[in-house]
Each structure stands twice: as C-alpha cells, then as structure tokens.
Amino acid sequence: MPERIQPRTLKGFRDYLPSAMIPREWLIDTARRVYRSYGFSPIDTPALEYLEILTGKGSDETDKQLYRFADHGGRDVGLRFDLTVPLARFAAQHIQELGTPFKRYHIANVWRGENTQRGRYREFMQCDFDTIGTESNSADIEMALVVHDLFNAIGIERFTIHVNNRRVLNGLLEKLGLVEQSTSVLRALDKLAKAGAEVVAKELSTTAGASEDQVRDILKLAALEGDNNQILAQLESLLSGSETGERGLAELTEMSNALSAVGVDSKRFCIDVGIARGLDYYTGTVLETFLDDLPAIGSVCSGGRYDNLAEVYTKQHLPGVGASLGLDRLLSALEELGTLEGNSTPAPVFLPFFDADRRNDYLRLADQVRRAGIGVEFFPEPKKLGKQLQYADRRGFRVALVMGVDEFASGQCQVKDLASGGSKTVSTASDAALVVAEIQQILSQ
Amino acid sequence: MPERIQPRTLKGFRDYLPSAMIPREWLIDTARRVYRSYGFSPIDTPALEYLEILTGKGSDETDKQLYRFADHGGRDVGLRFDLTVPLARFAAQHIQELGTPFKRYHIANVWRGENTQRGRYREFMQCDFDTIGTESNSADIEMALVVHDLFNAIGIERFTIHVNNRRVLNGLLEKLGLVEQSTSVLRALDKLAKAGAEVVAKELSTTAGASEDQVRDILKLAALEGDNNQILAQLESLLSGSETGERGLAELTEMSNALSAVGVDSKRFCIDVGIARGLDYYTGTVLETFLDDLPAIGSVCSGGRYDNLAEVYTKQHLPGVGASLGLDRLLSALEELGTLEGNSTPAPVFLPFFDADRRNDYLRLADQVRRAGIGVEFFPEPKKLGKQLQYADRRGFRVALVMGVDEFASGQCQVKDLASGGSKTVSTASDAALVVAEIQQILSQ
Known part of the structure; x- marks a missing residue:
C-alpha cells in the first residue's frame, strides 16, 4: 500500500x-x-x-x-x-x-x-x-x-435577440471618409455604454481624427432608438449613397421581415446598432442574445x-x-x-429492496416498467427501510414502488407519489400494466 | 496574409x-x-x-x-x-x-x-x-x-454475455494450496486459447510449481463445457469445501437465476470459466460481451x-x-x-429554394414542419435545381418539399419520397397540416 x-x-x-x-x-x-x-x-x-x-x-x-x-x-x-x-x-x-x-x-x-x-x-x-x-x-x-x-x-x-450588421457602421464611415480608422472607431464606440458620449466623442476626435460633424454622425448612429421599423427608417437616411451601408441596411431589413413572417414575437428580436462584437473577423451580421x-x-x-x-x-x-x-x-x-428542475436522479422511479428472498421478483418488476420507457432504480441491498428512504430522498425520485411480504402475497404493489405523499395499491398482473399506468399518471402531473 | x-x-x-x-x-x-x-x-x-x-x-x-x-x-x-x-x-x-x-x-x-x-x-x-x-x-x-x-x-x-467469477479459480487454488501462485496461474491460463493445453500445463508446472494432479484440476476447470446449469453442477463438485469457491459459485448461480427470471434469452448469456480479464484488480464477477x-x-x-x-x-x-x-x-x-443507417443528415426533410422572391414563405413552411418535431433543412441560395438536388443526394434526405411558382400560386406543395421516387401534391393550408401528415407517413415506412 x-x-x-x-x-x-x-x-x-x-x-x-x-x-x-x-x-x-x-x-x-x-x-x-x-x-x-x-x-x-x-x-x-x-x-x-x-x-x-x-x-x-x-x-x-x-x-x-x-x-x-x-x-x-x-x-x-x-x-x-x-x-x-x-x-x-x-x-x-x-x-x-x-x-x-x-x-x-x-x-x-x-x-x-x-x-x-x-x-x-x-x-x-x-x-x-x-x-x-x-x-x-x-x-x-x-x-x-x-x-x-x-x-x-x-x-x-x-429573451431578446439583438442584431446588427457591421456594414451599417462601415457604410457610414465610408460616407464620412473614415474607413481607414474603423478599428479606432469601433474601439471608441465599445466604451459608449460604460463611459458615455462625451468620452467617446473625445476619443473619436483624438484617435480616429474625426471632425466635429463626423463625431456627431457616428454618435447619432450609435444612439438610434425606436422599434425595428423606426430604426430601419432612420438608417435609410443616414446611410443613403453608401453601397456598403445600403447593403447592410437591406440585410437587416430582410432579417427583420423574415422573422416577422415566421411569426417571431417582435419582443424577442431587436435591431441594435450599438452591438459590435469585439472580434475583428465579423464582417456582416452580428448577433447577441440577452435574458x-x-x-x-x-x-x-x-x-x-x-x-x-x-x-x-x-x-x-x-x-x-x-x-x-x-x-x-x-x-x-x-x-x-429557478427554471431548472431540482432532480438529481436520471430515473424517476425508486424500487426499494425489502424482502431479501424476492430479488428476482423485484428485478422482473423493474424490467417491466423499463420496457414501458420509464427508468427505475432498484436499491441493491435489503437494508432497513429508513436507510433506503433516506437514499431516495437525497436523490429526488418522483415515484416509489413498495413491494413487501404482504404485497407479494396478494400480487399487488403500492405506487407512491413522493411529491404528494399519496399512494395507490394496484395489481402487478399482466406485465405490471396497472403499475405502469399509475406511474404514468403521476409523472404526467 | x-x-x-x-x-x-x-x-x-x-x-x-x-x-x-x-x-x-x-x-x-x-x-x-x-x-x-x-x-x-x-x-x-x-x-x-x-x-x-x-x-x-x-x-x-x-x-x-x-x-x-x-x-x-x-x-x-x-x-x-x-x-x-x-x-x-x-x-x-x-x-x-x-x-x-x-x-x-x-x-x-x-x-x-x-x-x-x-x-x-x-x-x-x-x-x-x-x-x-x-x-x-x-x-x-x-x-x-x-x-x-x-x-x-x-x-x-x-450477442452473448460471458460471465465468470474470480472466486471460482481462487477457490480452486485455495483447495489446491496454490493461492500464492494465482498470478502465475492466471498468466498461464490466458494462453490456453492460443497455445493449447500442453503448453499451459508445462508453464503451470514450471512457473507456478503445480503438481501433475494440480495441473489436471486447473485444466479441468478451464475446459468446463455445457449449458449454464451443467457448468454450475460441475463447479459444485470441483469447488466444494472451499469457502471462496463456494461463494463464487453461489454468486454465479444467483446471476444465472436472476437473468432467467427477468426473461433474458438463455442464448444471450453464458457462464464461461475461461474468461479472466487481464486486469489484476477484479475480485469477483467478470464479464465480457461478444458479437x-x-x-x-x-x-x-x-x-x-x-x-x-x-x-x-x-x-x-x-x-x-x-x-x-x-x-x-x-x-x-x-x-x-450493416446495422447502421446510411444517413448522413440529421434532418430528414430537404426544402429546396426555387423562387427567390418567396424566401419568407419557405421559412414559414419549414417552421411549421419543425413545430411538428420534424427536422427540415432549407437550402440557403436560390441556385439551379440540379445543384440543389446534387447537394440533397449527397446528404441522404428522406423527403423533399418542392415549392415553385406553380405551387405557390395554387397554395400547394409537392411532398417527394426520395427513396421511392413517389410524389404527392398537398395543400399548405392550416399550418401545413397535410404536408406534415404526408411527411410522417413517408418517415414511418
């Protein structure tokens, strides 16, 4: 050792x-x-x-x-x-x-x-x-x-899907003669939300060498507001004359129309010229999703x-x-x-092992329930009930199948709803069809 | 660059x-x-x-x-x-x-x-x-x-699941007083299938120091044949008196009975004292599965x-x-x-893009079919039919939905079974319910 x-x-x-x-x-x-x-x-x-x-x-x-x-x-x-x-x-x-x-x-x-x-x-x-x-x-x-x-x-x-198109800003910069400075402009605009328009304006003029008019147009673009159709209309006047810009606008318009046509709720989708996605390699559509x-x-x-x-x-x-x-x-x-279910078990049904002499009967019952497409975990040892239920509690099962000496004698099984605490005794005959039906009833609630 | x-x-x-x-x-x-x-x-x-x-x-x-x-x-x-x-x-x-x-x-x-x-x-x-x-x-x-x-x-x-229990051989070695030599014995037995009984017998006597009688008992164990019950019966006499061996035998017997009780076909399961699994750390049941x-x-x-x-x-x-x-x-x-299906596409339905002006209508149709739980791939470009069908061929779709100018005019869609070559024209009304039904019909064949 x-x-x-x-x-x-x-x-x-x-x-x-x-x-x-x-x-x-x-x-x-x-x-x-x-x-x-x-x-x-x-x-x-x-x-x-x-x-x-x-x-x-x-x-x-x-x-x-x-x-x-x-x-x-x-x-x-x-x-x-x-x-x-x-x-x-x-x-x-x-x-x-x-x-x-x-x-x-x-x-x-x-x-x-x-x-x-x-x-x-x-x-x-x-x-x-x-x-x-x-x-x-x-x-x-x-x-x-x-x-x-x-x-x-x-x-x-x-949730809201925010969509922009890189060609929109590039088109504006094309119109303004600032294409060469696009990286500096992107970098400055990325700070808009945090640092505010004044800081961005200053950076645009120092690092990108933008004139006062140019700064105004860039900030105007970044600050566009309204519903999708309003933003598209404003972009039209800002970008008209730039081939790149008009292509970006057309792509955004097609996207907006297509999503409406398919029935996407207009609350789930917005055109947002403010999103840029830091990565240099994006050239057209950019998309972000927020909760x-x-x-x-x-x-x-x-x-x-x-x-x-x-x-x-x-x-x-x-x-x-x-x-x-x-x-x-x-x-x-x-x-x-709180959207996730609390379950930590992959099988919804727990089958405790009470009667040490009946292992094969338990195994057969578990097999019959699994054949109906329902997962069953069979406890491996005929331990005290308390121990087994403690185990089941921690795992978060939805249903327990209780089979003790009495149940075996009468050919029945107790199907327990572990959420409500309710219980029903049903026959195990005919490949446990009634057991399966009762479990399905509980799981469908 | x-x-x-x-x-x-x-x-x-x-x-x-x-x-x-x-x-x-x-x-x-x-x-x-x-x-x-x-x-x-x-x-x-x-x-x-x-x-x-x-x-x-x-x-x-x-x-x-x-x-x-x-x-x-x-x-x-x-x-x-x-x-x-x-x-x-x-x-x-x-x-x-x-x-x-x-x-x-x-x-x-x-x-x-x-x-x-x-x-x-x-x-x-x-x-x-x-x-x-x-x-x-x-x-x-x-x-x-x-x-x-x-x-x-x-x-x-x-397929056949072969099951053995390490305690079976260990029990025999216990009876024979060869427990200390179990690694050498295992190593020799591993060669049985390839090298034959004579070579193994020689190795058992040289490396494990086994006597002629001991060699005979070991080889007898390894050569047991018959159905599961016959093998279990033979093991009983070979192992009686060894606590370890009897425990191994009891475990094998329980396993065999349990599998029968659950209804496992006896052809799918065999007790095979010949399998050992090379790894030293197995101590009880060992299992291998062969096709x-x-x-x-x-x-x-x-x-x-x-x-x-x-x-x-x-x-x-x-x-x-x-x-x-x-x-x-x-x-x-x-x-x-040849058990694997030849499909290389994750969505069974192909929707070619014919009419460049109708993209949103195609998207809506695809959406309606997807809502019925059926995957649809929509070709992204209104290319020539031949190109699109060539693409579809390579991907192995099951169904194609053909919508051209005529179909749009009449509010219909051709549902093509790509395996049989058959085709049916159905209405696209009511959220494409008839299209979905026709696809389901083809997929269920």
Missing part, C-alpha cells in the same frame, strides 16, 4: 457531480436537437493539434493562454482553445469532400490557462453552430431563427458573419456565419431564474 | 466528419438512455489532472503513454488515460456528499501516446458505468442486465467487480462493479454488420 495521495482537482478545473451534470446534459441535448432540426450535422476534432495550427490565427492573448508541450515524438502540440480554429483547419482539409453549404455543430471542451481570479475556468465547453460556404443572407436569418428556437426549447420566455430578467450577465448566445474562415490554411474562399451558446453562463442563469 | 499553414491532424488523432459522427452520437445517446433507465447518473471530471493522481494507480505501461507536461503555474499535469483513475479520485473526494450506493456513468475522451502501428488511436472515447459502495451481488446482476438492454437497444440481436457474428473482434463490452476502488486516495473502503462499452470497436462492427 503506497502512501496516500491527496485527491484534488487542478486550480481552474472542476468535477461535475450528478446534480450539475444532469441539467448540463439536458441543455446540451436541447441545443443538439434544435441544431439538428435545421440540418446542422455534428462533427468532432482532436483536443490536441499541432501548435502551428493553433497559433496560426489566434490572438496574442489566446497564444499566451495556450496549454502547449512537446509530445512523445517531440512534436510541438497544444490543446485547442476554441472550436473556431479547429473548424477552420477542418474545413480547409475536408470541404472538397463535404461540399458547400456545410452546416455543422460542434459541442466540445476547450482549454485556456486563464487567470482564475476572474471566476473563469480553464476547461469549459463550447456549443457552436455555423454554416460555411454561402454568402446568402438566408444563412444569417437562419442563425437568428435557430437562436430563437433554442431559447424557446430551453423554456426561457423572456430580459438577467441583462447584467451579458450575452448568452453570440455570433455573426465572417468573410473568410480558413484563409490561413487554404486558398479556397470560405465565408460563413454562426453562433455559440454560452453554456456555463446560461446554466448559472437558469439556476438563478 | 501570413504564409499558409498545411491543415492536418496529429498522427494517431482524427477528425469525425458528419457521416462518422452521426452514428457515434446515436450510439452514445443509446448508451446514456439505457444507463439512465437503471438510475445511473452522469458525471464529468477534468481532462487534465495532477500527474501524481494519474501515476498513482496506473501500470508502467500507462505511465509511459501518459501525455504529461508542466502547466503555466509549473505544476506537473497529465491528460487522463482512462476514466477509472478519475473515478477513484472523484469518489474519494465526493463520496461523503454523494452517499452510497453511488451509480454513475461517464462518457468522455481519454488520451494515450500509444504506438499507432497497432491501429490504435491516441484519443478515444470511453463509455463506463459503475456502482460504487455496495458488495451486493444485485449490482453485479444489474451490470449484466444493463449490458443486455444496451445491446438490445443498439439493435444487435446476436456472435463477429467473435474475432473480441469483447465489445467488458467489466467486473473490484474490491477497493480508491485506496490510493482514501481510507474509506469503496468496493464497486461496472463495465465499459467499447464504442469504437462496436461502431466498426455495426458498420461491418
């Missing part, structure tokens, strides 16, 4: 116990079901990639956070830090075989050696979907519809359109559009909103 | 394209559904662990294959090489909170720097379920029932009972029993057996 080793996880990493994992699996399943319903296919890529693949497109920040090492063959390798770089590499490698449009989802862990003091974890799951190889605005509209269906499927009623009851947690699902996914790896032009669900943030939010 | 980087995966790693990933997700889902139906809960643990955790219990071989490195904080870390060591660490850390019996499943990737010449991958998925904290044979029986239900759920009809039509690929689901899962990390005694589904091996087998 060697000396004992202290059981612990690394800083920034965590175990998922069943109580955390069950809602997590449910959320992942829900996302997959919605992605699939639009024809997105699953893919997976290796956790480890050649280091040069990972550092090819990332920023300095992600490069610094990369888990990297030399493998057994002396190759420089790293753990993926997102699912976008692997998608770019994957698309460059396989797009000839797959054809376009290529619609994929990818739900997998990524790793970043981040500063854990900011409450960040070093291993977390990303949940992305993208359409590659088409410039059609249909794919952008579909992205918004997927997000809409996703939040409905999760059971969140009060109306928890706006402070920020966007829980974000994405947009990009021009050229895989230029680092291939000469083939691969435009795309897609979004990423913020799984962990959303799970915390659901917990805070 | 930096120099282009060659897109490629590391040796021993692979991308999963949709055609590989769709059956993979289906198999994982099926395993999860079966595990859950017995009350097993999901957990997850970090991919990275402290190196001392991983090297605490592994063998020299796994130590050598470990992906290890120093992280940003200079800690020695490694990628998990299985899910058993993380389970042991997890149980030692959380069992007080979780209580026993603790039933968990864990489906996740592991990494081993193996020699790829043997056709092995360096990243692969494990799919384990275990019951921790009970010595009851109920948990062993349940393991066999889970495996049985799992293969039924996968749609494999011809009757592909016996040569070896066991596709294996497991057993162990005495003390987490002794390296805690003084708490944690016996357990569990098994692991060989996901990749089983997927290859299903492909070979």
Whole structure:
C-alpha cells in the first residue's frame, strides 16, 4: 500500500457531480436537437493539434493562454482553445469532400490557462453552430431563427435577440471618409455604454481624427432608438449613397421581415446598432442574445458573419456565419431564474429492496416498467427501510414502488407519489400494466 | 496574409466528419438512455489532472503513454488515460456528499501516446458505468442486465454475455494450496486459447510449481463445457469445501437465476470459466460481451467487480462493479454488420429554394414542419435545381418539399419520397397540416 495521495482537482478545473451534470446534459441535448432540426450535422476534432495550427490565427492573448508541450515524438502540440480554429483547419482539409453549404455543430471542451481570479475556468465547453460556404443572407436569418428556437426549447420566455450588421457602421464611415480608422472607431464606440458620449466623442476626435460633424454622425448612429421599423427608417437616411451601408441596411431589413413572417414575437428580436462584437473577423451580421430578467450577465448566445474562415490554411474562399451558446453562463442563469428542475436522479422511479428472498421478483418488476420507457432504480441491498428512504430522498425520485411480504402475497404493489405523499395499491398482473399506468399518471402531473 | 499553414491532424488523432459522427452520437445517446433507465447518473471530471493522481494507480505501461507536461503555474499535469483513475479520485473526494450506493456513468475522451502501428488511436472515447459502495451481488446482476438492454437497444440481436467469477479459480487454488501462485496461474491460463493445453500445463508446472494432479484440476476447470446449469453442477463438485469457491459459485448461480427470471434469452448469456480479464484488480464477477457474428473482434463490452476502488486516495473502503462499452470497436462492427443507417443528415426533410422572391414563405413552411418535431433543412441560395438536388443526394434526405411558382400560386406543395421516387401534391393550408401528415407517413415506412 503506497502512501496516500491527496485527491484534488487542478486550480481552474472542476468535477461535475450528478446534480450539475444532469441539467448540463439536458441543455446540451436541447441545443443538439434544435441544431439538428435545421440540418446542422455534428462533427468532432482532436483536443490536441499541432501548435502551428493553433497559433496560426489566434490572438496574442489566446497564444499566451495556450496549454502547449512537446509530445512523445517531440512534436510541438497544444490543446485547442476554441472550436473556431479547429473548424477552420477542418474545413480547409475536408470541404472538397463535404461540399458547400456545410452546416455543422460542434459541442466540445476547450482549454485556456486563464487567470482564475476572474471566476473563469480553464476547461469549459463550447456549443457552436455555423454554416460555411454561402454568402446568402438566408444563412444569417437562419442563425437568428435557430437562436430563437433554442431559447424557446430551453423554456426561457423572456429573451431578446439583438442584431446588427457591421456594414451599417462601415457604410457610414465610408460616407464620412473614415474607413481607414474603423478599428479606432469601433474601439471608441465599445466604451459608449460604460463611459458615455462625451468620452467617446473625445476619443473619436483624438484617435480616429474625426471632425466635429463626423463625431456627431457616428454618435447619432450609435444612439438610434425606436422599434425595428423606426430604426430601419432612420438608417435609410443616414446611410443613403453608401453601397456598403445600403447593403447592410437591406440585410437587416430582410432579417427583420423574415422573422416577422415566421411569426417571431417582435419582443424577442431587436435591431441594435450599438452591438459590435469585439472580434475583428465579423464582417456582416452580428448577433447577441440577452435574458430580459438577467441583462447584467451579458450575452448568452453570440455570433455573426465572417468573410473568410480558413484563409490561413487554404486558398479556397470560405465565408460563413454562426453562433455559440454560452453554456456555463446560461446554466448559472437558469439556476438563478429557478427554471431548472431540482432532480438529481436520471430515473424517476425508486424500487426499494425489502424482502431479501424476492430479488428476482423485484428485478422482473423493474424490467417491466423499463420496457414501458420509464427508468427505475432498484436499491441493491435489503437494508432497513429508513436507510433506503433516506437514499431516495437525497436523490429526488418522483415515484416509489413498495413491494413487501404482504404485497407479494396478494400480487399487488403500492405506487407512491413522493411529491404528494399519496399512494395507490394496484395489481402487478399482466406485465405490471396497472403499475405502469399509475406511474404514468403521476409523472404526467 | 501570413504564409499558409498545411491543415492536418496529429498522427494517431482524427477528425469525425458528419457521416462518422452521426452514428457515434446515436450510439452514445443509446448508451446514456439505457444507463439512465437503471438510475445511473452522469458525471464529468477534468481532462487534465495532477500527474501524481494519474501515476498513482496506473501500470508502467500507462505511465509511459501518459501525455504529461508542466502547466503555466509549473505544476506537473497529465491528460487522463482512462476514466477509472478519475473515478477513484472523484469518489474519494465526493463520496461523503454523494452517499452510497453511488451509480454513475461517464462518457468522455481519454488520451494515450500509444504506438499507432497497432491501429490504435491516441484519443478515444470511453463509455463506463459503475456502482460504487455496495458488495451486493444485485449490482453485479444489474451490470449484466444493463449490458443486455444496451445491446438490445443498439439493435444487435446476436450477442452473448460471458460471465465468470474470480472466486471460482481462487477457490480452486485455495483447495489446491496454490493461492500464492494465482498470478502465475492466471498468466498461464490466458494462453490456453492460443497455445493449447500442453503448453499451459508445462508453464503451470514450471512457473507456478503445480503438481501433475494440480495441473489436471486447473485444466479441468478451464475446459468446463455445457449449458449454464451443467457448468454450475460441475463447479459444485470441483469447488466444494472451499469457502471462496463456494461463494463464487453461489454468486454465479444467483446471476444465472436472476437473468432467467427477468426473461433474458438463455442464448444471450453464458457462464464461461475461461474468461479472466487481464486486469489484476477484479475480485469477483467478470464479464465480457461478444458479437456472435463477429467473435474475432473480441469483447465489445467488458467489466467486473473490484474490491477497493480508491485506496490510493482514501481510507474509506469503496468496493464497486461496472463495465465499459467499447464504442469504437462496436461502431466498426455495426458498420461491418450493416446495422447502421446510411444517413448522413440529421434532418430528414430537404426544402429546396426555387423562387427567390418567396424566401419568407419557405421559412414559414419549414417552421411549421419543425413545430411538428420534424427536422427540415432549407437550402440557403436560390441556385439551379440540379445543384440543389446534387447537394440533397449527397446528404441522404428522406423527403423533399418542392415549392415553385406553380405551387405557390395554387397554395400547394409537392411532398417527394426520395427513396421511392413517389410524389404527392398537398395543400399548405392550416399550418401545413397535410404536408406534415404526408411527411410522417413517408418517415414511418
């Protein structure tokens, strides 16, 4: 017996116990079901990639956070830090075989050696979907519809999808002759909500060299208010004459009309010229999703359109559009909103083991209930009732099936509703059909 | 534009394209559904662990294959090489909170720097379920029932679960006074199938120092034949007088009776004293599962009972029993057996985009079909029909909804069965109820 080793996880990493994992699996399943319903296919890529693949497109920040090492063959390798770089590499490698449009989802862990003091974890799951190889605005509209269906499927009623188009600001800058300064302008505008118009105006004039008139037009754009149709009307006059701007406006208008046509509640969707998405590579539609009851947690699902996914790896032009669900943030939010069910058991029915001589009868009953598609957990030991019920309590079952000496003698079973405390005694004959019916009755409440 | 980087995966790693990933997700889902139906809960643990955790219990071989490195904080870390060591660490850390019996499943990737010449991958998925904290044979029986239900759920009809109990051989060795030599005996017996009885007899006498009589009894045990009841009867005489042996026999008998009582076909289950499972830590039940039509690929689901899962990390005694589904091996087998459906699309219905002015009408139709729970992929561009059908062909859709100028004019839609080539024109009125009904009709065939 060697000396004992202290059981612990690394800083920034965590175990998922069943109580955390069950809602997590449910959320992942829900996302997959919605992605699939639009024809997105699953893919997976290796956790480890050649280091040069990972550092090819990332920023300095992600490069610094990369888990990297030399493998057994002396190759420089790293753990993926997102699912976008692997998608770019994957698309460059396989797009000839797959054809376009290529619609994929990818739900997998990524790793970043981040500063854990900011409450960040070093291993977390990303949940992305993208359409590659088409410039059609249909794919952008579909992205918004997927997000809409996703939040409905999760059971969140009060959410708002904010949509903007990078071409709107670019069009204005084109009109103003400030295209070269667009990065400085974006950077300044990002501070609008926090620092206010005055600070932004000053920064626009110093770092982007904008004139007073130019500053006024930029701030006017960023401050547009009203319903979607009002904003679109105001954009029309601000952008008229700029080809880029008019294209952005047309795309936003199409998106707005399409969502209305499909019946998306106008409260769930707004055109918001204020959102920019920090990432440089977005070129058209950008999208963020906020929970109306928890706006402070920020966007829980974000994405947009990009021009050229895989230029680092291939000469083939691969435009795309897609979004990423913020799984962990959303799970915390659901917990805070009380939307998650408290269950920590994957099977709703508990079958205590009372009569030590009747194990095979218990097993047969459990089997009959499972055949009706209902999960049953059979306690493995004929322990005292108190012990078994204590176990059941902690697990949060919905139904218990009580079978003791009396029940076996009379060919019956007590079906207990653990929420109401009610109980009904039914016959176990005919493959336990009455037991199953009674359980179904309780579960449907 | 930096120099282009060659897109490629590391040796021993692979991308999963949709055609590989769709059956993979289906198999994982099926395993999860079966595990859950017995009350097993999901957990997850970090991919990275402290190196001392991983090297605490592994063998020299796994130590050598470990992906290890120093992280940003200079800690020695490694990628998990299985899910058993993380389970042991997890149980030692959380069992007080979780209580026993603790039933968990864990489906996740592991990494081993193996020699790829043997056709092995360096990243692969494990799919384990275990019951921790009970010595009851109920948990062993349940393991066999889970495996049985799992293969039924996968749609494999011809499989056989082979069960043995380590106590059977240990009991015989106890009777023969060869307990100290059990490792040598196991090692010799492992060669029986390949090398034959003569070679094994010689090895037993040289390495384990067994007498001629002892060799004869050991080989007699290993060569037992007949149906389950015949084997149990023969074991009774071979083991009588050994407490260990009699316990092993009783456990095997209980398992055999329980499986019969639940209605498991006797063809699906056999007592096989020849299986040993190489791993030292099994102490009671051992189980392997073979496909009757592909016996040569070896066991596709294996497991057993162990005495003390987490002794390296805690003084708490944690016996357990569990098994692991060989996901990749089983997927290859299903492909070979032709059991997998050829579909490479996650949504069964294809909606081509013909009339460029009607995008919103297409989107509305797709939405109506999705609300009936049927996935629809809408082509993003109003390309030529041939291009769109070529795309659809490659994806393997079951149904196409054809809506052109004529159909829009008459408020109708052609529902095409892509397998039979048949087609029916139905009204799109009333939320496309007739379209949905026609699709359901085709999908149910």
